Amino acid sequence: MALIELDDVRRTFTVRAKAGRLRREKREVRAVDGLTFTVEAGECVGYIGPNGAGKSTTIKMLTGILVPTAGRLRVAGVDPARERVALARRIGVVFGQRTTLWWDLPLRDSYELARRLYRIPDHRYRANLDRCVELLDLGALLDTPVRQLSLGQRMRGDLAAALLHDPRVLYLDEPTIGLDVVSKAKVRDFLREVNRDLGTTVLLTTHDLTDIEQLCDRVMVIDHGRVVHDGGLEALHAAGDSERTLVVDLAGSHPPIEVPGARVVRVEGPRQWLAFPSQESAAPVVAAVAARYPLVDLSVREPAIEDVIARMYAEVAIG
Amino acid sequence: MADQAVVTRAPLPAVTRESPAARVAWAVRSWWLAAAMWTRAIMSYRASFVMMLCANVVVTFLDFVVVILMFRHTDTLGGWTLPELGFLYGTSALALGLANLFVGSVDALGERIRTGTLDIMLVRPAPALAQLCAERFSLRRLGRPAQAAAVLLWSLTALDVHWTWDRVLLLPVLVVCGTLIFAAVFIGFASLQFWWGEAKEIQNSFTYGGATVLQYPPTVFAKELVAGTVFGIPLAFVNWLPALRILDRPDPLGLPTAFQYASPLAAALALAVAGLAWRAGLRAYRGAGG
Numbered sequence: 001m002a003l004i005e006l007d008d009v010r011r012t013f014t015v016r017a018k019a020g021r022l023r024r025e026k027r028e029v030r031a032v033d034g035l036t037f038t039v040e041a042g043e044c045v046g047y048i049g050p051n052g053a054g055k056s057t058t059i060k061m062l063t064g065i066l067v068p069t070a071g072r073l074r075v076a077g078v079d080p081a082r083e084r085v086a087l088a089r090r091i092g093v094v095f096g097q098r099t100t101l102w103w104d105l106p107l108r109d110s111y112e113l114a115r116r117l118y119r120i121p122d123h124r125y126r127a128n129l130d131r132c133v134e135l136l137d138l139g140a141l142l143d144t145p146v147r148q149l150s151l152g153q154r155m156r157g158d159l160a161a162a163l164l165h166d167p168r169v170l171y172l173d174e175p176t177i178g179l180d181v182v183s184k185a186k187v188r189d190f191l192r193e194v195n196r197d198l199g200t201t202v203l204l205t206t207h208d209l210t211d212i213e214q215l216c217d218r219v220m221v222i223d224h225g226r227v228v229h230d231g232g233l234e235a236l237h238a239a240g241d242s243e244r245t246l247v248v249d250l251a252g253s254h255p256p257i258e259v260p261g262a263r264v265v266r267v268e269g270p271r272q273w274l275a276f277p278s279q280e281s282a283a284p285v286v287a288a289v290a291a292r293y294p295l296v297d298l299s300v301r302e303p304a305i306e307d308v309i310a311r312m313y314a315e316v317a318i319g
Numbered sequence: 320m321a322d323q324a325v326v327t328r329a330p331l332p333a334v335t336r337e338s339p340a341a342r343v344a345w346a347v348r349s350w351w352l353a354a355a356m357w358t359r360a361i362m363s364y365r366a367s368f369v370m371m372l373c374a375n376v377v378v379t380f381l382d383f384v385v386v387i388l389m390f391r392h393t394d395t396l397g398g399w400t401l402p403e404l405g406f407l408y409g410t411s412a413l414a415l416g417l418a419n420l421f422v423g424s425v426d427a428l429g430e431r432i433r434t435g436t437l438d439i440m441l442v443r444p445a446p447a448l449a450q451l452c453a454e455r456f457s458l459r460r461l462g463r464p465a466q467a468a469a470v471l472l473w474s475l476t477a478l479d480v481h482w483t484w485d486r487v488l489l490l491p492v493l494v495v496c497g498t499l500i501f502a503a504v505f506i507g508f509a510s511l512q513f514w515w516g517e518a519k520e521i522q523n524s525f526t527y528g529g530a531t532v533l534q535y536p537p538t539v540f541a542k543e544l545v546a547g548t549v550f551g552i553p554l555a556f557v558n559w560l561p562a563l564r565i566l567d568r569p570d571p572l573g574l575p576t577a578f579q580y581a582s583p584l585a586a587a588l589a590l591a592v593a594g595l596a597w598r599a600g601l602r603a604y605r606g607a608g609g
């Protein structure tokens with residue numbers, strides 16, 4: 001039996017918007033619009049999509065915070081909204097934008113409370129805390145009040161708090177938001193360990209494609225509350241890698257550059273944008289341009305997550 | 320690797336429908352755990368804690384002084400003497416104070432929704448209502464019930480009550496049921512904030528406002544208002560109706576004597592309605608932000 005099962009799950013919000021001076025109009029927002037998918041134990045799933053796609057709404061339904069408008073939902077054999085307290089013992093949740101830790105108390109106190117609330121057996125608690133402290137480098141922070149921690153330190157503290165009770169599933173809503181490169185790397189290393197060594201199922205949303213590339217073996221792209229892609233990372237690569245952009249500055253305006261292996265997608269005075277397949281090296285293109293045009297400066301742009309996703313939609317729409 | 324992963328895990332906790340008694344016990348324990356955390360968190364600002372405690376004691380002390388001052392110009396109010404008023408004041412303030420101590424924080428629900436704190440509570444394995452009621456719990460809230468208890472004790476020594484067994488029994492029943500009724504009013508009206516953010520003001524007028532009304536004899540108010548506290552929001556069962564029995568006073572509405580013993584029933588009904596409102600609110604909850 002799959003660990004997470006969704007069958008045609010929907011969630012709508014009724015919003016009242018001003019229409020004219022006094023009139024207020026009711027409008028239905030379909031935040032999640034017919035999701036059907038399953039996640040097996042041990043998977044690590046990247047759940048991505050543009051702003052407002054319905055990612056957080058999905059996670060809130062999977063944790064029992066929100067009641068779905070329609071459809072069937074099961075997590076670890078439990079209907080989340082109906083048996084929220086029972087479910088809470090089987091899942092871990094991390095919201096990148098807010099913390100479960102107690103602001104004015106030392107980090108350790110939040111963990112002690114978790115031990116009691118989750119009724120964690122002593123030996124499990126000690127083993128899990130020791131492992132988290134070691135992997136997340138929390139030793140020096142345990143006795144610091146949470147309000148004195150940096151964002152990155154607090155996020156590591158939150159990750160530990162979500163895992164002390166041996167959850168079967170770990171949901172992460174933008175766990176790397178606002179973190180610097182070093183902190184992001186620490187968080188990713190830890191999550192990889194949790195997924196690979198403990199077999200914890202992970203579902204994570206992010207706007208950072210690197211998170212997905214380094215952690216996930218499956219990626220789901222959603223938009224307007226529907227799944228538009230579900231599969232391995234190859235599709236992400238195929239769509240994402242299909243084109244990189246070479247930006248060149250020439251000495252003065254020129255007609256669109258003509259070189260083999262690249263095509264001009266945009267011209268703005270002396271600056272031109274050339275798209276080329278990203279499995280190809282940039283070197284021959286650069287060489288060809290430099291040989292025939294007065295090249296002043298250049299840079300290569302990797303595709304952003306939004307571009308990748310946009311291209312995926314295009315393919316879904318066509319195919 | 321896979322084998323090892325199995326070994327290092329605790330067994331999956333069973334999902335069993337817990338009995339209602341077990342659920343209530345767990346809610347109380349959750350409240351207790353959260354309140355202990357808040358007490359320590361607030362103690363970490365020791366200086367401001369002591370200052371607030373002092374301010375609280377002074378303000379609550381002045382509260383009853385106002386009643387005493389009124390009696391310098393008159394012997395009775397609505398036909399009731401000062402010790403009798405002390406009895407009403409003590410019982411009403413004690414019930415409200417205890418309810419406020421245990422569940423008063425529920426009135427910040429709207430703010431908890433806006434800041435996303437409620438979402439955090441909902442992913443913990445403890446009833447959200449218990450966590451919410453314990454939010455920002457502080458021992459300084461003991462000030463009010465302590466002062467009320469003092470006034471009540473004084474009134475009992477000053478009064479000349481003919482203590483029959485039913486009157487003796489009514490006194491603790493009155494305090495417990497009064498607390499439960501106020502708790503129900505706190506929770507029931509706070510639940511409205513799931514739909515309507517500004518509902519806090521209505522709630523305040525029924526809890527703090529209601530408690531002030533109950534400090535005066537029912538005879539000084541219009542019959543319609545008194546009837547409203549019997550058949551509408553059941554505040555009359557907090558102290559008015561049982562006080563008529565204990566102090567041996569006639570009922571201004573002329574209701575059957577059974578009403579004077581009916582506080583437990585009223586408390587149970589009020590709690591049931593409040594519980595339903597809370598559950599409906601949780602189902603209608605839309606989440607923070609978005």
Ligand SMILES: Nc1ncnc2c1ncn2[C@@H]1O[C@H](COP(=O)(O)OP(=O)(O)OP(=O)(O)O)[C@@H](O)[C@H]1O
Pocket residue numbers: 013014015029030031049050051052053054055056057058605606607608609
């Ligand atoms: N409480 C709410 N009331 C009204 N509309 C809401 C509410 N919560 C979410 N929505 C709407 O539902 C849609 C999905 O929102 P959701 O927060 O799930 O998006 P998301 O994929 O998490 O986006 P982001 O990447 O910005 O976090 C949006 O259109 C949002 O405006």
Ligand SMILES: [Mg+2]
Pocket residue numbers: 055056057173
């Ligand atoms: Mg979101």
